[in-house]
Amino acid sequence: MFGDYFSRALIAGIGLALIAGPLGCFVVWRRMAYFGDTMAHSALLGVALSIILSMNMTLGVFAVAALVAGALIVLQKQATLSTDALLGILSHSTLAVGLVLVGFLTTVRIDLMGFLFGDILAVSVEDIAIIYGGGVAIVGMLIFAWRPLLASTVSPELAEAEGLRPEASRLLLMILMASVIAIAMKLVGVLLITSLLIIPAATARRLSSTPEAMAIVAAVLGALAVVGGLFGSRTWDTASGPSIVVMALVVFLVSLAVPVTRLFGRREIHGT
Amino acid sequence: MDALASRETLITLENAGVSRAGRTLVSGVDLTIARGEIVTLIGPNGSGKSTTAKLATGVLKPSTGRVSRKAGLRIGYVPQKLSIDWTLPLTVERLMTLTGRYSRGEISAALEAVGAERLLKAAVQELSGGEFQRVLFARAMIRKPDLLVLDEPVQGVDFSGEVALYDLVRNIRDTTRSGILMISHDLHVVMAETDTVICLNGHVCCRGTPSAVQRSPEYLRLFGERGAGALALYQHHHDHEHHDDGCVVAEGHVHEHEHGEHVHGH
Numbered sequence: 219m220f221g222d223y224f225s226r227a228l229i230a231g232i233g234l235a236l237i238a239g240p241l242g243c244f245v246v247w248r249r250m251a252y253f254g255d256t257m258a259h260s261a262l263l264g265v266a267l268s269i270i271l272s273m274n275m276t277l278g279v280f281a282v283a284a285l286v287a288g289a290l291i292v293l294q295k296q297a298t299l300s301t302d303a304l305l306g307i308l309s310h311s312t313l314a315v316g317l318v319l320v321g322f323l324t325t326v327r328i329d330l331m332g333f334l335f336g337d338i339l340a341v342s343v344e345d346i347a348i349i350y351g352g353g354v355a356i357v358g359m360l361i362f363a364w365r366p367l368l369a370s371t372v373s374p375e376l377a378e379a380e381g382l383r384p385e386a387s388r389l390l391l392m393i394l395m396a397s398v399i400a401i402a403m404k405l406v407g408v409l410l411i412t413s414l415l416i417i418p419a420a421t422a423r424r425l426s427s428t429p430e431a432m433a434i435v436a437a438v439l440g441a442l443a444v445v446g447g448l449f450g451s452r453t454w455d456t457a458s459g460p461s462i463v464v465m466a467l468v469v470f471l472v473s474l475a476v477p478v479t480r481l482f483g484r485r486e487i488h489g490t
Numbered sequence: 491m492d493a494l495a496s497r498e499t500l501i502t503l504e505n506a507g508v509s510r511a512g513r514t515l516v517s518g519v520d521l522t523i524a525r526g527e528i529v530t531l532i533g534p535n536g537s538g539k540s541t542t543a544k545l546a547t548g549v550l551k552p553s554t555g556r557v558s559r560k561a562g563l564r565i566g567y568v569p570q571k572l573s574i575d576w577t578l579p580l581t582v583e584r585l586m587t588l589t590g591r592y593s594r595g596e597i598s599a600a601l602e603a604v605g606a607e608r609l610l611k612a613a614v615q616e617l618s619g620g621e622f623q624r625v626l627f628a629r630a631m632i633r634k635p636d637l638l639v640l641d642e643p644v645q646g647v648d649f650s651g652e653v654a655l656y657d658l659v660r661n662i663r664d665t666t667r668s669g670i671l672m673i674s675h676d677l678h679v680v681m682a683e684t685d686t687v688i689c690l691n692g693h694v695c696c697r698g699t700p701s702a703v704q705r706s707p708e709y710l711r712l713f714g715e716r717g718a719g720a721l722a723l724y725q726h727h728h729d730h731e732h733h734d735d736g737c738v739v740a741e742g743h744v745h746e747h748e749h750g751e752h753v754h755g756h
Contacts, residue, residue, distance in 0.1 A: 246577045247575060247577055247578045249575075365587075365588075365589070365590075365591075366589075368588065369588045369589045371578070372572070372574060372578070372580070372585075372588060373569050373572050375567070375569050375570075375641075376567050376569045376572070376588075376589070377589065378549045379544075379547050379549060379565055379567035379569075379639060380565055380566070380567050380589045380633070381565065381589075382589060420577070423576075423577055423579060426579045427579050427581060427613065428579055428580070428581060428584050429578060429579060429580065429584065431579070432579055
């Protein structure tokens with residue numbers, strides 16, 4: 219089953235989509251798309267640093283992404299620049315520093331394109347183990363903390379007043395995002411990770427009437443995009459990572475044709 | 491005086507204050523909330539109403555003074571305004587279980603109590619301001635809270651909706667015997683049933699029954715003659731029997747003000 223590169227790519231991609239869908243819903247609900255982008259861009263810095271320090275790459279990427287998230291929280295507390303501007307600074311400077319560092323690495327040859335756009339066809343059995351192991355942990359945490367996560371997404375004040383801890387929820391989401399980015403980088407690359415979080419979730423919105431349904435639909439639609447994208451890339455010999463994103467976009471565009479009101483939110487009016 | 495006997499104290503603030511980064515947000519607040527009691531905080535923007543409420547609910551720790559709460563105090567919170575993004579699909583039914591797990595029966599009963607049972611399957615984004623506020627009340631009440639915190643409960647609700655919501659607050663107080671802490675940014679509107687109005691401006695500048703507060707020189711100084719003259723007291727059309735512990739609000743007096751400068755259809 220893991221024999222040929224194509225089925226390995228399919229299994230890895232579907233695994234990633236099943237993680238990214240539910241987490242992506244929170245990214246969409248909390249308007250963290252740009253934040254996700256920033257963390258993803260910092261992944262290249264993580265790659266460079268883990269080569270220099272000769273440590274595990276997934277771990278290095280996770281650490282740098284988490285650090286960037288922490289830096290953002292600290293900078294936000296200063297309240298001098300807007301979050302928007304802070305994200306712009308962090309996003310592009312970490313990407314640039316990463317690129318410069320990669321240039322200094324004369325002893326190791328790095329496939330830069332592979333990191334920027336991913337190389338899902340090169341996943342190993344070990345990568346699949348990381349995706350599914352990490353995935354079970356990430357989705358498990360999401361399910362375990364679902365109610366407080368959702369409550370603090372709807373209203374941090376309300377959650378806080380009723381004894382929940384919205385700051386802890388926010389931190390957990392950031393850690394989960396850093397983990398997904400570390401896992402996904404090899405597959406779709408640092409420039410396309412966020413699309414896998416956002417596009418299936420945004421597509422799922424029109425087809426769901428509860429948050430839980432939206433998370434599940436997003437996971438399924440993401441998997442659909444992976445399968446469609448990979449078969450498309452094999453048929454037309456296109457780059458696999460971008461093909462998956464294009465497929466997700468196609469599904470999104472198709473979903474726009476579905477009239478929203480017919481699927482959910484019918485208001486029951488009887489009596490007065 | 492059965493009512494007095496059951497007035498278990500829920501929260502006590504003694505000379506409590508909060509400072510952040512060398513700035514005093516609020517200081518010297520004394521406040522108690524008992525079961526079945528309505529306490530209203532009024533004051534201009536930045537006067538420390540929300541900070542005081544957060545001290546009471548335990549979200550903020552006091553930098554000075556003391557805050558004590560009944561052990562295991564359960565709080566129900568009705569937020570000021572809640573704009574739920576379209577991207578988050580949320581039905582009224584799902585909103586009811588936002589911070590806890592409740593059965594279908596409990597959900598229906600809570601919605602029925604606020605007259606919103608027909609909205610069960612509606613998406614929250616399509617509710618009107620008044621409907622949404624009722625649903626938020628139901629959501630807070632399903633928790634069977636000891637203390638209900640209402641943050642500017644009538645904001646964005648039209649006048650008849652306001653009257654209906656104040657009726658609802660009174661009902662909740664009478665039927666559940668929870669304590670109610672209300673924050674009002676509308677300086678001129680206070681429920682007549684409020685037991686204590688606390689007027690804040692970085693500190694407590696005056697306190698007492700609604701009718702006492704509106705006559706106090708501090709209130710007049712803070713809000714000006716014009717503003718103060720317009721203080722409207724929402725008074726239920728029935729007579730009430732609970733004006734027996736110093737919270738006497740004479741009917742005639744209230745109406746005099748109610749119909750003074752504002753013409754209220756009540």
